[in-house]
Amino acid sequence: xxxxxxLLIVFLILVLDQIIKIYVKTHFLIGDPGAVHVAGKWxxxxxxxxxxxxxxxxxxxxxxxxVILTLFRLIAVGFGFFWVKNLVKKGYSKGLLICAALIxxxxxxxxxxxxxxxxIFTESDFMQMxxxxxxxxxxxxxxxxxxxxxxxxxxxxxxxxxxxxxxGGRPLRFFEPIFNLADAAISVGVITLLxxxxxxxxxxxxxxxxxxxxxxxxxxxxxxxx
Numbered sequence: 001x002x003x004x005x006x007l008l009i010v011f012l013i014l015v016l017d018q019i020i021k022i023y024v025k026t027h028f029l030i031g032d033p034g035a036v037h038v039a040g041k042w043x044x045x046x047x048x049x050x051x052x053x054x055x056x057x058x059x060x061x062x063x064x065x066x067v068i069l070t071l072f073r074l075i076a077v078g079f080g081f082f083w084v085k086n087l088v089k090k091g092y093s094k095g096l097l098i099c100a101a102l103i104x105x106x107x108x109x110x111x112x113x114x115x116x117x118x119x120i121f122t123e124s125d126f127m128q129m130x131x132x133x134x135x136x137x138x139x140x141x142x143x144x145x146x147x148x149x150x151x152x153x154x155x156x157x158x159x160x161x162x163x164x165x166x167x168g169g170r171p172l173r174f175f176e177p178i179f180n181l182a183d184a185a186i187s188v189g190v191i192t193l194l195x196x197x198x199x200x201x202x203x204x205x206x207x208x209x210x211x212x213x214x215x216x217x218x219x220x221x222x223x224x225x226x
Contacts, residue, residue, distance in 0.1 A: 003088045006101040013105035017181040018112060021148040025117075026131060028150070030124040042155055048178050049124065049146035070114040070143045077111050080104040093203035095196060102189030109182030110147050117145030149178045 028047035036045040051066050084100050118140025124130040140146075156174040160167040179187075193200070 001088065001094045001097050003085050006084055006088065006097055009098065009101040010105040010108065013102070013181065013185050014109055014112070017105075017109040017185075020150065020181055021113065022132075024150045025121060025124065025148050026129055028124075029126055029129060031126060041157065042153060044152040044154070045150050046152040046178055047124070048149050050149060051146055066114075067143050070111070070145075073107060073111040073114060077104065077108045080107060091204065093200045096193070096200035096204060099189040099193045099200075102185045102192075106182040106184070106186030106189065109180070109185070113147040114145045115143055117148070118142070119145070121145075147180070149180045149183070151180060151184070152178045 024045065024047050028045070030047050030049060032047065037043070038045060051069075080100075081104065084097070084104055087097055087100055117138070119135045119138045119142060120132055121130045121138050122128075122133055123139040153175045154173050156172060158172050160170050160172050162168040
């Protein structure tokens with residue numbers, strides 16, 4: 001698989017991820033649960049923002065933590081393009097390369113939010129939607145943007161039975177985290193690698209060791225000595 005094909009995968013995921021995020025950011029009120037029911041109550045669009053990693057995780061609850069995380073993402077994404085290109089040169093299997101492209105696309109998608117969204121969007125809250133504005137007129141500065149999440153899959157939304165120790169009577173929800181397309185791309189890439197890593201590596205070793213096939217030499221019709 002060629003490097004340009006992997007770049008196309010990354011580009012398409014980035015474009016779709018940003019289209020969804022910009023639409024949600026400018027058409028949804030933040031934190032409005034179940035604003036759009038895509039498939040009943042089990043698949044909803046619910047707009048939230050976070051300053052951390054995938055699924056809303058954070059490393060430090062401070063502006064410095066945000067900058068550190070964004071810079072780490074920037075370095076990781078920059079290295080990721082060289083990593084993927086190196087995998088192509090070494091002849092790794094198509095499955096492994098596609099997984100690497102998914103992970104790279106997801107990391108780059110959330111990096112765009114962190115770097116630029118604070119510059120070009122107004123603040124979103126429970127009363128007003130965000131708006132696109134001229135660079136520098138937004139809610140934050142460079143590297144301080146918030147990541148937009150929207151996909152919500154509450155497949156189970158009930159309460160623990162009262163007889164259950166500690167959790168009795170408390171809400172029971174699965175799957176509760178709200179995420180975006182970039183998060184999904186990272187998760188699919190990582191999980192697929194973990195599940196099929198032996199197969200991918202075996203295919204890669206076979207490709208590297210086999211090399212070009214040997215073609216039979218045509219008969220030349222040489223005369224034998226008398």
